[in-house]
Amino acid sequence: MHTEDTEEFLLPRSRLANERLHALIPGGAHTYAKGDDQYPEDLAPVISHGRGAHVWDIDGNRYIEYGSGLRSVSLGHAHPRVIEAVRRELDRGSNFVRPSILEVEAAERFLATVPTAEMVKFAKNGSDATTAAVRLARAATGRPRVALCADHPFFSVDDWFIGTTPMSAGIPAATNELTVAFPYGDLAATEELLTRYQDEVACLILEPATHTEPPPGYLVGLRELADRHGCVLIFDEMITGFRWSEAGAQGLYGVVPDLSTFGKALGNGFAVSALAGRRDLMERGGLRHSGDRVFLLSTTHGAETHSLAAAMAVQTTYVEEGVTARLHTLGERLAAGVREAAAGMGVGDHVVVRGRASNLVFATLDENLQPSQEYRTLFLRRLLAGGVLAPSFVVSSALDDADVDHTVDVVAQACAVYRKALDAGDPTPWLAGRPVKPVFRRLA
Structure with missing residues (x-):
C-alpha cells in the first residue's frame, strides 16, 4: 500500500532493478523518455505487469497509469479484443x-x-x-x-x-x-x-x-x-x-x-x-x-501477422465503441478536476494542465511562473506515493470515473505540498534527491 508520507514510500526492488538495467542497457531503458532520470531519485518504478488502466511494479505497488506506453496503449493494457485478435494469429506463424x-x-x-x-x-x-x-x-x-x-x-x-x-x-x-x-x-x-x-x-x-x-x-x-x-x-x-x-x-x-x-x-x-x-x-x-x-x-x-491483427482490432474497437469520444470525455473530467484541485490549494497558476482533452500534459511552474524541473520532481513524488504514475495526464479509455476521481484527490494532496514549497521559496527540502531531467540534453 502507498503511504501518505513520501519519505516512507520506497521502491527497493525497483531501485536494484534499475541498477541492473543501467549495467546492461545504455540509459537503463529502451526509450529515453522511460529513463529513471525522468523520475525522482530512487522512485522510478520498474513494471511487473499491467491490466486496463493500472500497472503494478515489482515492489508490489499498483498505480493508475497515464501516458501508457508513451501514448501507445490508448485502449488500456491487455485489451481483450486486441489480445484475442493477436492470439488467433500466434499459432499460425508470424x-x-x-x-x-x-x-x-x-x-x-x-x-x-x-x-x-x-x-x-x-x-x-x-x-x-x-x-x-x-x-x-x-x-x-x-x-x-x-x-x-x-x-x-x-x-x-x-x-x-x-x-x-x-x-x-x-x-x-x-x-x-x-x-x-x-x-x-x-x-x-x-x-x-x-x-x-x-x-x-x-x-x-x-x-x-x-x-x-x-x-x-x-x-x-x-x-x-x-x-x-x-x-x-x-x-x-x-x-x-x-x-x-x-x-x-x-x-x-x-x-x-x-x-x-x-x-x-x-x-x-x-x-x-x-x-x-x-x-x-x-x-x-x-x-x-x-x-x-x-x-x-x-x-x-x-x-508481422499478430501486430497487423492488433492494428485491425484497434481500428474496429475505435470505430465501433466510439473510443475517441470516450478519451475526450475522460480527459475533460480529469482536466477540470486537476484545475479545481490546484486552484483550491492556491497553485492554480503553477500546476497547469494543457492540451486537447485526449492528450493532456501538465506544466509545473515556479514562483516566477517559469517551468521548473524541481517543482516537477516534488509533484511526481507525491503522485507516485499516492498511486498515480503520470509523466503526463494522457488518458486511456480503460480509465473509469473512480480512477479519475482518485487521481484528482492525489493531485490535491500534491498541490498542498506544492503550496508549502512556494511559500518557503525553495522546493529542495521536498525533493529527497536530484531533480528530474529533460530528455534532450547534451551531457548525461
Whole structure:
C-alpha cells in the first residue's frame, strides 16, 4: 500500500532493478523518455505487469497509469479484443517468405479508416515511417532540404532530426545543414523560409496539432504554401492519429497532407506503424512505374501477422465503441478536476494542465511562473506515493470515473505540498534527491 508520507514510500526492488538495467542497457531503458532520470531519485518504478488502466511494479505497488506506453496503449493494457485478435494469429506463424493475406486486409482496413490516404505501407516504429516520408519527398522533388516544425519535440531517431537536438553527437555537420525549421502557426515565417531556400526544400513536416489547436486557417494555409513552393506536406500523426479522430487530425480538420505517418495508438502497444499518402508518391517506392526506384520501407518484421491483427482490432474497437469520444470525455473530467484541485490549494497558476482533452500534459511552474524541473520532481513524488504514475495526464479509455476521481484527490494532496514549497521559496527540502531531467540534453 502507498503511504501518505513520501519519505516512507520506497521502491527497493525497483531501485536494484534499475541498477541492473543501467549495467546492461545504455540509459537503463529502451526509450529515453522511460529513463529513471525522468523520475525522482530512487522512485522510478520498474513494471511487473499491467491490466486496463493500472500497472503494478515489482515492489508490489499498483498505480493508475497515464501516458501508457508513451501514448501507445490508448485502449488500456491487455485489451481483450486486441489480445484475442493477436492470439488467433500466434499459432499460425508470424513471418513468411511472401506476403500474408493479412497484409492486404490490414491495408484495406487502414485506408477505410483513413480515407484521405490512397496507399499505405506498414513498419515497426515511427522513426522508420517519418524517415521514409522524408526520403520519398526528396526523391519526388529532387531537393535536399527538410523543413521541420521547431515547436514539436520529436520526429525520428535518424540523423535528419536528431542533429537538430542537443543530443547531436555523432551527426555530421553536413547533415545538420540540410534540416531547417519553421515555427508552428506562423505562415509568414514559413513562407519566408521557403523563399530563402527557394527550390531547395523537399518537404514540410509537422504534427498537425499538439498541446495547442491549429490557428484558424493555418493548416489550409500550410497546404497552399506547400503547393505554391512545390514541396511535400507531411503530417506526423503518431500522436494525433486516433486520439484526434479515427482518421487522425487530417480527418478532424479536413486538410489532406501528401504523406502522413501513424503509430503509437495504432497497435495498442504492439509494434506497428504506417506511412500513408498519395498514390503517385507512394508508388515511387513500388514496382508499377518507369522512374528511379525509391528504397521506401523494407522491414523484415514490418508485416508481422499478430501486430497487423492488433492494428485491425484497434481500428474496429475505435470505430465501433466510439473510443475517441470516450478519451475526450475522460480527459475533460480529469482536466477540470486537476484545475479545481490546484486552484483550491492556491497553485492554480503553477500546476497547469494543457492540451486537447485526449492528450493532456501538465506544466509545473515556479514562483516566477517559469517551468521548473524541481517543482516537477516534488509533484511526481507525491503522485507516485499516492498511486498515480503520470509523466503526463494522457488518458486511456480503460480509465473509469473512480480512477479519475482518485487521481484528482492525489493531485490535491500534491498541490498542498506544492503550496508549502512556494511559500518557503525553495522546493529542495521536498525533493529527497536530484531533480528530474529533460530528455534532450547534451551531457548525461
